[in-house]
Amino acid sequence: MNGIGFIKGMLLTLRHFVESYVDDVRYGFKKYSPNVDNFQQRQGTQAAGVFTVQYPDEKVAMPERFRFVPFLVVEDYDHPERPGKDWCTSCGICAKVCPPQCIWIVRSNDPATGRPVPEPEAFFIDIDICMNCGFCAEYCPFDAIKMDHDYELASYDRTTSHIFDKDKLSKEFKYWKTIAPNRAIDEAQARGGWEHKDAQKAARRGGGAADSKREEVRARKEEEQKQPVASAPVAQETKPAAAETPAPAAATSGGGEKPWTDSEEERERRKQAALARKAARASKRE
Amino acid sequence: MELNLQELSKTQYPIPADLQNNVAITSLSKIYNWGRRNSMWPMLFGLACCAIEMIATASSRFDFSRFGMEVMRATPRQSDLMIVSGTVTKKMVVPIVRLYNQMPEPKYVLAMGACASGGGPFKEGYNVVSGIDKYLPVDVYVPGCPPTPQALLFGLIALQKKIDGQSIADYDDVPWYGVGLSDPAPVPILGPDIIDPRQMDMIRRQAEKAASDGGVLNAARSLPSAAVAVLDAPAKAAKPAPAAAAPAASEADDKRAAALARKAARAAKSEGAAASTTPAAVPAASLPSGGKPWEESEAIREQRKQAALARKAARANKTEG
Amino acid sequence: MVDMTVPNSPATSIEDAIADLKAKFPDAVSDDKREGYSGVIVSKDKLLEVARYIHDTLGFDYLSSATAVDYLGEGNHSNDHLEMVYHAYRTTGGKALVFKAQTDREKAELPSLVSVWKGADFQEREAWDLFGIRFQGHPNLKRILMWEGFHGFPMRKDWHEAYYEQDHKPFDSRWPSGHVYRAEERNIFGKNVKYPADIDLSKLTDISESSMYEGFGMGVEYTQVRDGEGMATDQLIVNMGPHHPSTHGVFRMIMRLDGETVTHLEPVMGYLHRNHEKIGERNTFLQNIPFTDRLDYISSMGNNHGYVLAVEQLLALAPKYTPPTYRTEVLRVLMVELTRIVNHLWAIGFWLNDLGAFFTPVLYFIQERERILDFFEAVAGSRMMCNYMRFGGVFADLPERIRTVANLMNDRVRDFNTMQFLTEMINERIPRTIDELDEYLTNSDIVRVRSEGVGYLSREDAINYSAAGPLLRGSGVAYDIRRAEPYSIYDELDFDVAVQYEGDMYARYLVRLQEMRESVRILKQILPRLEYTAGESVASPFAYSGKVPIGEAYGRVENGKGELGYYVVSAGDKKAAANPWRYHVRAPSFINLTPLGVMAKGGKVADLVAILGSIDIVLGETDR
Ligand code: SF4
Ligand code: SF4
Numbered sequence A: 001m002n003g004i005g006f007i008k009g010m011l012l013t014l015r016h017f018v019e020s021y022v023d024d025v026r027y028g029f030k031k032y033s034p035n036v037d038n039f040q041q042r043q044g045t046q047a048a049g050v051f052t053v054q055y056p057d058e059k060v061a062m063p064e065r066f067r068f069v070p071f072l073v074v075e076d077y078d079h080p081e082r083p084g085k086d087w088c089t090s091c092g093i094c095a096k097v098c099p100p101q102c103i104w105i106v107r108s109n110d111p112a113t114g115r116p117v118p119e120p121e122a123f124f125i126d127i128d129i130c131m132n133c134g135f136c137a138e139y140c141p142f143d144a145i146k147m148d149h150d151y152e153l154a155s156y157d158r159t160t161s162h163i164f165d166k167d168k169l170s171k172e173f174k175y176w177k178t179i180a181p182n183r184a185i186d187e188a189q190a191r192g193g194w195e196h197k198d199a200q201k202a203a204r205r206g207g208g209a210a211d212s213k214r215e216e217v218r219a220r221k222e223e224e225q226k227q228p229v230a231s232a233p234v235a236q237e238t239k240p241a242a243a244e245t246p247a248p249a250a251a252t253s254g255g256g257e258k259p260w261t262d263s264e265e266e267r268e269r270r271k272q273a274a275l276a277r278k279a280a281r282a283s284k285r286e
Numbered sequence B: 001m002e003l004n005l006q007e008l009s010k011t012q013y014p015i016p017a018d019l020q021n022n023v024a025i026t027s028l029s030k031i032y033n034w035g036r037r038n039s040m041w042p043m044l045f046g047l048a049c050c051a052i053e054m055i056a057t058a059s060s061r062f063d064f065s066r067f068g069m070e071v072m073r074a075t076p077r078q079s080d081l082m083i084v085s086g087t088v089t090k091k092m093v094v095p096i097v098r099l100y101n102q103m104p105e106p107k108y109v110l111a112m113g114a115c116a117s118g119g120g121p122f123k124e125g126y127n128v129v130s131g132i133d134k135y136l137p138v139d140v141y142v143p144g145c146p147p148t149p150q151a152l153l154f155g156l157i158a159l160q161k162k163i164d165g166q167s168i169a170d171y172d173d174v175p176w177y178g179v180g181l182s183d184p185a186p187v188p189i190l191g192p193d194i195i196d197p198r199q200m201d202m203i204r205r206q207a208e209k210a211a212s213d214g215g216v217l218n219a220a221r222s223l224p225s226a227a228v229a230v231l232d233a234p235a236k237a238a239k240p241a242p243a244a245a246a247p248a249a250s251e252a253d254d255k256r257a258a259a260l261a262r263k264a265a266r267a268a269k270s271e272g273a274a275a276s277t278t279p280a281a282v283p284a285a286s287l288p289s290g291g292k293p294w295e296e297s298e299a300i301r302e303q304r305k306q307a308a309l310a311r312k313a314a315r316a317n318k319t320e321g
Numbered sequence C: 001m002v003d004m005t006v007p008n009s010p011a012t013s014i015e016d017a018i019a020d021l022k023a024k025f026p027d028a029v030s031d032d033k034r035e036g037y038s039g040v041i042v043s044k045d046k047l048l049e050v051a052r053y054i055h056d057t058l059g060f061d062y063l064s065s066a067t068a069v070d071y072l073g074e075g076n077h078s079n080d081h082l083e084m085v086y087h088a089y090r091t092t093g094g095k096a097l098v099f100k101a102q103t104d105r106e107k108a109e110l111p112s113l114v115s116v117w118k119g120a121d122f123q124e125r126e127a128w129d130l131f132g133i134r135f136q137g138h139p140n141l142k143r144i145l146m147w148e149g150f151h152g153f154p155m156r157k158d159w160h161e162a163y164y165e166q167d168h169k170p171f172d173s174r175w176p177s178g179h180v181y182r183a184e185e186r187n188i189f190g191k192n193v194k195y196p197a198d199i200d201l202s203k204l205t206d207i208s209e210s211s212m213y214e215g216f217g218m219g220v221e222y223t224q225v226r227d228g229e230g231m232a233t234d235q236l237i238v239n240m241g242p243h244h245p246s247t248h249g250v251f252r253m254i255m256r257l258d259g260e261t262v263t264h265l266e267p268v269m270g271y272l273h274r275n276h277e278k279i280g281e282r283n284t285f286l287q288n289i290p291f292t293d294r295l296d297y298i299s300s301m302g303n304n305h306g307y308v309l310a311v312e313q314l315l316a317l318a319p320k321y322t323p324p325t326y327r328t329e330v331l332r333v334l335m336v337e338l339t340r341i342v343n344h345l346w347a348i349g350f351w352l353n354d355l356g357a358f359f360t361p362v363l364y365f366i367q368e369r370e371r372i373l374d375f376f377e378a379v380a381g382s383r384m385m386c387n388y389m390r391f392g393g394v395f396a397d398l399p400e401r402i403r404t405v406a407n408l409m410n411d412r413v414r415d416f417n418t419m420q421f422l423t424e425m426i427n428e429r430i431p432r433t434i435d436e437l438d439e440y441l442t443n444s445d446i447v448r449v450r451s452e453g454v455g456y457l458s459r460e461d462a463i464n465y466s467a468a469g470p471l472l473r474g475s476g477v478a479y480d481i482r483r484a485e486p487y488s489i490y491d492e493l494d495f496d497v498a499v500q501y502e503g504d505m506y507a508r509y510l511v512r513l514q515e516m517r518e519s520v521r522i523l524k525q526i527l528p529r530l531e532y533t534a535g536e537s538v539a540s541p542f543a544y545s546g547k548v549p550i551g552e553a554y555g556r557v558e559n560g561k562g563e564l565g566y567y568v569v570s571a572g573d574k575k576a577a578a579n580p581w582r583y584h585v586r587a588p589s590f591i592n593l594t595p596l597g598v599m600a601k602g603g604k605v606a607d608l609v610a611i612l613g614s615i616d617i618v619l620g621e622t623d624r
């Protein structure tokens, strides 16, 4: 009969509507309060009804493999031996494998010998070209470039802010352990320890310290698994670039500063440092 | 709720006695902005992959109707916001510019995704425009390929914040409250390759030059050393463009003339950018810009406000004298 | 003309067919003896005759792909030529008969095969547009992706775009001294443009628009027609798109209307032509994988699959080759079938939009889609651009838990067991959604009244126009590549090919519906396979700088929209090349538009958007 389909459709809409509210009743109308833990049910397979993620008050967290623009891993700023050292050895594999060719690397040379040293002098990613494919992270042999989870990158001006340079790309290793704990562990296992590949090699060459090192790593790993990495306050004095604090773990998400809300002075300081480096390089080239 | 007049007229501006009734303008801005930002109607207009994420954002899980944007209009004449969601090709940029010209002011453009911002992964292609900002003014860029729905929402919030910070008394900020009709964006022409009408002269010059000295028409430009450009960049970026025009404007007692001059300057500037006599995009890679965009522009906004104050004060002096 | 004395019994195998062909045309047909190549080369004078024989007598009624290759500087320069490559199939199943025709680069001309297979129409126009091969006898040889008046034939190897840097990636400027700049800064015009040296701005005319209306008969030229009551009416040219809410993107149609009836329709495309193939030939083989994501951006997993299958065919030519493990195949099928469901939900949803059920059904489908996308995001890293498959492997195995971690403020964390999530999705949620859809739509009178008998495409036309996917199967041709030429592990999976015989929009809807059910059936068989293959390696043996043995390959899969084929040529080097010489995508969305004109003709203009919706196109793939 004419009209039956129409009525049925309306009833369907009604059912979805009611279902959504039944769910609200179940949770005592605590739909949007920040500390309800029904999110998992609502966004899982068992949910009935239609639920909206109340961005920006609540956000769907990203899975570990999530990829947005890449970042460069540097050693923790409170690392006892190599604070803030780049993991990247400027081997250039990521620049070669990048499909739209948006990675630019300047390899640094030792001023005395002229031989390349394993640290990039400059590293740029044009995020107006980057297709977030993740190849750079996948093929980097040193685990030095990783896909970031921070998608809140909108800006008013692309000419000044959309080519990310090394300062802007660098984030502590700690940060990677925070955003992708399991992958970090897997990678560490593949490397044979938490430290950078080369550092481990050097340590092994250094003598019998390797065993104790491995012990230490294992101990730390266990600790890691017990408790998500808490954000440690960063030693600002060690390096001006230390302004990038790691994102806080879930447990502390209430209090911590976000990595990108640097204070003006820090940003200014970073800018000056970068400019000075640039100028130095420019004069060198001339 | 009772309107507290005392509250409303409380501004940072030192208001001369005879200008007291101008005070309403700042408050009006607030109300205007509040209205505009909460009733942004985007155009139902998708270009490529990013459009699918835009649809996902519009659907129930992310739902941008929470921000007053649920009414996606299929016609440009009813929309306030153009979300350029995807790769802009040379063939498509012609209709896009036409659509933009048909939108009523105030109008905003949001470049969604790497493609619309700066060309994206397909930038090197022969039919791809390297960013919609080569043809239209863009308010917010949302990087990502594609930006997730949440990233787009973040961009939309950024746009709302931007509107919040605008003042309807400042013609540089919101050109559509300026004087006279605003000029439509020039529509590109599909010739042997796409031709920007603003560049006609330049193309002609280049063609003549190539013909006379037997050179090549499409010779690559040699850049000023990248380092120089980078060193220039902070100065350029830090210089608040609107404020620069302020002293001259404050001296002229005809506000209208000043606004017209600024408009002309703006047009010239945009043409300059298009003609790329100055590199439109300075590789100011070293400029750190962490933080949310609306936080960044605080300083600029402050400067602009100061300039406006100076102008006002000057005018007040004049009337007194 | 065809010699009718030849017995009309198609030779069964490809070898027999080729032998038959060579016997029939001894001086026009010869084997393609290049290393890694297959099929025959047909001399261009006899091409039409041979093609007709292949179609009429040998029974290759379905022209899957026709594309051009520019062999400039490949081998020695004396051998520079353009080549058209045709892949013809039988709708009864089996392998392709590949035949090629070569022509000079300077004066590129070939006979058009539109009179044999109408499906060659758009593909020949594309070859004319991008390679500059003039097809004699083509009814409407205009540019199709670029605009009329564009300078040059961009896919030719000696044509360089404005931002041209080097022939092949990786570019030398990126490393070791990669001082960053934006490409436009190096261009004298500050944009992605270059002009011919003889540009004369005083004579500049934009013919891109006017040329489209050629042949439409504007205004008075056209004879007036009389309607039923004998009233004289003028015909009206209506332009729809490229900005139109119902054209599924930036698609455009120009039509001639008599009252409300469509009398002629011409699709106009290219508004999203982003030079996929030109860029693809500059990329390395590996770098193309994420680009394929952006073809049919609703079903990126399926796109990946077709491409890796094509390249794996080439890799198998090498002496040392390890085929993908069983688990790899299982994972691929899992992803591809989930993608098919996503694709069909999207297609049906937006088709309903076009029918007037604005957005409500789509909202419910998108709800389900979001859950599948969550799974993709957890496994592959991105909701839409999955970039999941690799040559001989996949990016990574399933994670044990679909787990999210907080990294921004206010993040809400989720944590599911992957297998449990999958099981619940496959056994409960997806079937429930499909049932709901079925219950509310299949017998809805509005849907039936609007769609039954509308947009009719006959069985013969469907085949002849090279329609693919639900469009073909809705017209009664039970042709599904998963059965006709099984790939991956489809030959051991139990499923039926969905087919309907009415050839209208409703039939296509039913095909999609049934296909979703079949997909669920396949997924249910995948689940146990996932469990017992757990632990097998899925890593790809292909290094980032890996090379691919020379030769040609055509890999095709049954994607949600239809037959998605990749024609890949590896050449330019002695043994193995790092970059594809030719990379062509046989896009179902593109070729399925060829019969749009016949389907729309005689229908009402109000049905037109729905007919377009029932074809289910995605512009990323149509225009590439
Ligand atoms: S591949 Fe890794 S180590 Fe090599 S240059 Fe890139 S980031 Fe650095
Ligand atoms: S994510 Fe892909 S496109 Fe982006 S920098 Fe890495 S390799 Fe390049």
Ligand code: SF4
Residues within 6 Å of the ligand: A131, B048, B049, B050, B051, B085, B086, B087, B112, B113, B114, B115, B116, B120, B121, B144, B145, B146, B147, C294
């Ligand atoms: S930015 Fe990426 S997802 Fe968006 S349109 Fe461009 S290629 Fe597609």
